[in-house]
Amino acid sequence: MGGDNAPAMVLDGLEIAATELPGLRYLLFGDRDLLEPLLDKLPRARSVCEIRHTKSVVTNDDTVSVALRSGRESSMRLAINAAAAGEAGGVVSAGNTGALMAMAKFVFKTLPGIDRPAIAGRFPTQQGSCVMLDLGANVDCDENNLLQFAIMGEVYARYALGIKKPTIGLLNIGVEGLKGNEAVRKAATALQETDLPVRFHGFIEGDDICAGTVDVVVTDGFSGNIALKTAEGTVRMFAHFLREAVHSSIPSRLGALLASPALRAFRARLDPSCYNGAMFLGLNGICVKSHGGTDPIGFANAIKVAHKLITDQVNDGIKEDYARFKAAGDKEQEDAAG
Amino acid sequence: MGGDNAPAMVLDGLEIAATELPGLRYLLFGDRDLLEPLLDKLPRARSVCEIRHTKSVVTNDDTVSVALRSGRESSMRLAINAAAAGEAGGVVSAGNTGALMAMAKFVFKTLPGIDRPAIAGRFPTQQGSCVMLDLGANVDCDENNLLQFAIMGEVYARYALGIKKPTIGLLNIGVEGLKGNEAVRKAATALQETDLPVRFHGFIEGDDICAGTVDVVVTDGFSGNIALKTAEGTVRMFAHFLREAVHSSIPSRLGALLASPALRAFRARLDPSCYNGAMFLGLNGICVKSHGGTDPIGFANAIKVAHKLITDQVNDGIKEDYARFKAAGDKEQEDAAG
Numbered sequence: 001m002g003g004d005n006a007p008a009m010v011l012d013g014l015e016i017a018a019t020e021l022p023g024l025r026y027l028l029f030g031d032r033d034l035l036e037p038l039l040d041k042l043p044r045a046r047s048v049c050e051i052r053h054t055k056s057v058v059t060n061d062d063t064v065s066v067a068l069r070s071g072r073e074s075s076m077r078l079a080i081n082a083a084a085a086g087e088a089g090g091v092v093s094a095g096n097t098g099a100l101m102a103m104a105k106f107v108f109k110t111l112p113g114i115d116r117p118a119i120a121g122r123f124p125t126q127q128g129s130c131v132m133l134d135l136g137a138n139v140d141c142d143e144n145n146l147l148q149f150a151i152m153g154e155v156y157a158r159y160a161l162g163i164k165k166p167t168i169g170l171l172n173i174g175v176e177g178l179k180g181n182e183a184v185r186k187a188a189t190a191l192q193e194t195d196l197p198v199r200f201h202g203f204i205e206g207d208d209i210c211a212g213t214v215d216v217v218v219t220d221g222f223s224g225n226i227a228l229k230t231a232e233g234t235v236r237m238f239a240h241f242l243r244e245a246v247h248s249s250i251p252s253r254l255g256a257l258l259a260s261p262a263l264r265a266f267r268a269r270l271d272p273s274c275y276n277g278a279m280f281l282g283l284n285g286i287c288v289k290s291h292g293g294t295d296p297i298g299f300a301n302a303i304k305v306a307h308k309l310i311t312d313q314v315n316d317g318i319k320e321d322y323a324r325f326k327a328a329g330d331k332e333q334e335d336a337a338g
Numbered sequence: 339m340g341g342d343n344a345p346a347m348v349l350d351g352l353e354i355a356a357t358e359l360p361g362l363r364y365l366l367f368g369d370r371d372l373l374e375p376l377l378d379k380l381p382r383a384r385s386v387c388e389i390r391h392t393k394s395v396v397t398n399d400d401t402v403s404v405a406l407r408s409g410r411e412s413s414m415r416l417a418i419n420a421a422a423a424g425e426a427g428g429v430v431s432a433g434n435t436g437a438l439m440a441m442a443k444f445v446f447k448t449l450p451g452i453d454r455p456a457i458a459g460r461f462p463t464q465q466g467s468c469v470m471l472d473l474g475a476n477v478d479c480d481e482n483n484l485l486q487f488a489i490m491g492e493v494y495a496r497y498a499l500g501i502k503k504p505t506i507g508l509l510n511i512g513v514e515g516l517k518g519n520e521a522v523r524k525a526a527t528a529l530q531e532t533d534l535p536v537r538f539h540g541f542i543e544g545d546d547i548c549a550g551t552v553d554v555v556v557t558d559g560f561s562g563n564i565a566l567k568t569a570e571g572t573v574r575m576f577a578h579f580l581r582e583a584v585h586s587s588i589p590s591r592l593g594a595l596l597a598s599p600a601l602r603a604f605r606a607r608l609d610p611s612c613y614n615g616a617m618f619l620g621l622n623g624i625c626v627k628s629h630g631g632t633d634p635i636g637f638a639n640a641i642k643v644a645h646k647l648i649t650d651q652v653n654d655g656i657k658e659d660y661a662r663f664k665a666a667g668d669k670e671q672e673d674a675a676g
Contacts, residue, residue: 063516126575136511139519173474173563178401181477181560206567210575219564222519225511226561227568229544234572237464237548238608242580245604246597255596259583262590266583270576 001030001057001075002095003292003299010094011038011045013299018044020300021307027052027088029075054078058099060292067099068106076100080107083285089310090286092277092302097289101137101280108285111315113322116141117282118149118221119289120156121228122275127212131157131166135278136225143186146170146218150191151325152281153216154198155317160279160308161215165197169204169214171223179203183220195328196321235270273298277305281318286310339368339395339413340433341630341637348432349376349383351637356382358638359645365390365426367413392416396437398630405437406444414438418445421623427648428624430615430640435627439475439618446623449653451660454479455620456487456559457627458494459566460613465550469495469504473616474563481524484508484556488529489663490619491554492536493655498617498646499553503535507542507552509561517541521558534663573608611636615643619656624648 003009007030014026026049028035039046056073071077076095083091084107093100101117110117118134133153138145150168157166170188172180177188180203191200201214206227209217219227246256256263268274272291276298280287286309290302341347345368352364364387366373377384394411409415414433421429422445431438439455448455456472471491476483488506495504508526510518515526518541529538539552544565547555557565584594594601606612610629614636618625624647628640 124575126578139511171564173477173560206564206569207571207574209568210571222511223561223564226509226544226557226565230547230565230568231544231572233545233548234569235576236545237462238573238576240464241604241607245600248600248603252597252600255593255598255600258593258596259590260593262583262586262593265586266579269579 001034002060002093002100003290003294006094007031007034008038009294009296010299011035011042012296013294013303014049015042015045016296016300017303018048021304024048024307026050027079027082029054029079029082030057031055031075052078052082058096060096062096062099064098064102067096068102071099071103077103077107080104080285080287083287084108090288090306092288092290092299092306094290094292094294094299094302097136100287100289104280104283104285104287108283108287110282111284111319111322113326114148114152114282114318116145116148117280118145118152119224119278120153120281121278122160123209123217123228123231124270124275125210125212129161129275130209130212130215130217131161132209132217132219132224132228133281134219134221134224135228136221137280138221140222141183141220143183143190146183146187146220147190148282148322150187150198150200150216150218151196151321152318153218155321156279156281156314157215159312159314159317160305163215165199166215167199167201168216168218169201169208171209171217171219171227172203172205175203175205177203187218194325196325232272235272239267273301275301277302279305279309279314284315286315339372340398340431340438341628341632344432345369345372346376347632347634348637349373349380350634351632351641352387353380353383354634354638355641356386359642362386362645364388365417365420367392367417367420368395369393369413390416390420396434398434400434400437402436402440405434406440409437409441415441415445418442418623418625421625422446428626428644430626430628430637430644432628432630432632432637432640435474438625438627442618442621442623442625446621446625448620449622449657449660451664452486452490452620452656454483454486455618456483456490457562457616458491458619459616460498461547461555461566461569462608462613463548463550467499467613468547468550468553468555469499470547470555470557470562470566471619472557472559472562473566474559475618476559478560479521479558481521481528484521484525484558485528486620486660488525488536488538488554488556489534489659490656491556493659494617494619494652495553497650497652497655498643501553503537504553505537505539506554506556507539507546509547509555509557509565510541510543513541513543515541525556532663534659570610573610577605577608611639613639615640617643617647617652622653624653 032053058076120133288306370391396414458471626644
C-alpha cells in the first residue's frame with residue numbers, strides 16, 4: 001500500500017516481475033477492496049499472489065513512534081511479520097522509509113555484531129555501478145558503525161554486483177589521512193589494520209562515487225543521503241538543460257531525431273528505476289525499500305533485488321565475515337594482553 | 339604560484355581579467371624568474387601588474403601547520419599580508435585550500451561575532467544559481483556555526499547574486515522537523531524565531547540544491563563538500579555517457595553536428611569555470627579561492643568574484659546584519675530576564 005501511486009504501481013510492478021521471475025509466489029498485504037479490482041486486469045500478477053487483507057496502513061506522514069505503536073495491524077507490519085515467521089523469504093515495500101526500518105529492526109532484530117542496520121543502494125558509475133551505504137538510516141555514526149557498514153557493504157557488493165573482490169572507499173572531504181572527522185579517520189585506521197581480506201582503497205571524495213573509483217562507498221547516513229539526492233538532482237538538472245537545448249532550434253530538434261536511438265540508450269544508463277531497490281543491511285531478514293516515486297519497472301527491479309538477496313543468502317555471508325573480523329580482533333587483543 | 343598549471347594558468351587568467359575589468363591593478367606574488375618570461379607574452383597582464391618576488395611557495399602537500407610555521411615568506415602569505423596592510427583590496431589564490439584558509443584567518447582574523455569562517459561558492463540550478471556554504475572549511479558544525487553561515491550566506495547572495503531577498507534552506511535528510519542531527523534542528527528553530535528579515539525556507543534535501551528551491555544552501559563543511567563534489571562527479575559522468583552515445587553511430591554523430599550550437603550553449607550552462615571562485619566568508623578581509631584545476635577563464639572569474647566583493651563591501655553587510663541579529667538576541671534575553 002506504500003508509494004506515490006500505490007497500490008496500482010506496486011501491482012503493475014508485480015505483473016512485470018511475475019513474467020521475469022517465473023516460479024515465485026507473493027503475499028500481498030493491503031486492502032482487498034482496492035487490490036481486487038486492480039488484479040482483475042493483471043492476470044499474471046493474480047496467478048502468483050495471495051491477498052492478506054488489512055485496512056490499516058502506515059502513511060508517509062506517520063512518525064516512527066506512531067507507526068510502531070499503532071501500526072501493528074498495518075500492511076507494512078504484517079508483511080514483515082510474515083517474513084520473520086518464514087512464510088515469505090523477504091519483504092519489499094515502497095512505503096515510509098523510517099517506519100519500515102524501525103519495524104523491520106524491531107521484528108527481525110539485527111545480525112550478531114551489527115549495532116545498526118544501514119540502507120545500501122546501487123549507484124551508477126562511469127565503470128558500471130557501485131554500492132553505497134548508509135543512505136539515511138543513521139544520522140550520526142561512529143567508527144564502529146562505519147566499520148560494520150564496510151564489512152556488510154563488501155559482502156553485499158560480492159553478492160548483488162557479482163564482484164569477486166570489491167574495493168572499499170570511505171567518503172571524506174579529502175584523500176589525505178588527516179582530513180575529515182574523527183569517525184572516518186578511526187574507521188580508516190581500523191580498515192587498514194584488519195586481517196580480513198578486504199580491499200580497502202582509503203578515503204575517496206564525492207566525485208569518486210560516479211567516477212567508479214571503488215565498488216563500495218561507505219559513509220554515515222547524513223552525508224550518504226545528501227550525496228544520493230544531490231546526484232539525483234544533478235541528473236534531473238542536466239536532463240532539463242539538455243531537453244531545453246534540443247528544443248531550442250529546428251536543426252537541433254532534427255539532430256535529436258537522428259540521434260534518438262543513441263539518446264534512448266543514454267537515458268537508460270541513468271534511469272533511476274534501474275537502480276531502484278535499497279537493501280536494509282544488517283537485519284536478520286531481507287527487507288528491500290523501493291523508492292516511493294518509482295514506476296512499475298522500478299518496483300519490479302526492487303523485487304528482483306530482494307529475490308537475488310534471498311537466493312544468494314547474503315545474510316549468511318555477512319554473519320561469516322563479521323565473525324571472522326571479530327575473531328581477528330579478539331586474537332589481537334589476546335596477543336596484546338599476553 | 340598555486341594551482342595545477344601555475345603560474346601560467348594564473349597569468350593567462352590575469353590577461354583575460356585585465357581586458358574585462360579595466361582600471362584594476364594587481365600585485366603578483368611569486369618567483370620572478372618564472373613569472374617574467376611568461377609575462378613577456380602577455381602585454382595586458384604585464385601592464386597592470388607588479389611582481390613581488392619570493393621563492394618560497396606553499397605546496398598542495400603541505401599540512402596547515404607546516405604552511406603556518408614555515409610559510410611566512412611564501413607567495414600565499416605575502417599576498418595575504420599585503421591585503422591586510424591595505425596594499426591590496428583582497429587576495430585570489432588557486433593554491434592549497436587548507437593553508438590559505440588558515441593563513442587568512444590568522445592574518446585577517448574573523449569578523450565580530452563570527453566564530454568560524456566558511457567557504458561559500460555559487461552552484462548552478464535549474465533556476466539560475468544559488469550560494470552554498472560551507473564547502474569544506476568546517477568538518478563539525480554546531481547550531482551557532484550554521485546560524486552564522488545562514489546570516490553570512492544571505493548577505494553574500496544579496497551582494498554576489500544580486501537577489502534582493504534571498505531564501506535560505508538548511509540541508510538535511512528530510513524536510514520534516516524531526517529529521518537530521520541536533521545541529522540542524524536547533525539551527526532551524528533559531529532561524530524560525532529570529533527577528534531578522536531573513537526568508538527562511540526550512541529544511542531542504544540534496545535534490546533541492548540543483549532544483550533551485552532556495553537561493554542559499556546552508557550546511558556543515560563535511561556534507562557541503564561531499565554534495566559539491568558529488569554534483570561535479572555526476573555532471574562528468576553524465577557528459578561522458580552523452581559523448582559515448584553521440585559517438586555510437588553515424589546518424590547520432592550527424593545529429594550532434596546539427597545540434598552543435600545548442601549543445602555548446604548547453605555545455606556553457608554547466609561549465610565549472612563559470613562558477614569558479616569561492617569566497618572565504620566571515621574573515622575581516624576578502625579572500626577568494628580558485629579551483630586548482632581551473633582554466634584561465636575560470637581564474638579570471640575568480641578575480642571578478644573578488645573584485646565584486648571588494649567594491650560591494652560585502653563584509654560591511656555581514657557586520658551590520660550580525661550586529662542586528664546579536665542585538666535582537668540580547669534584547670530577547672533581557673526581556674526574558676526582566
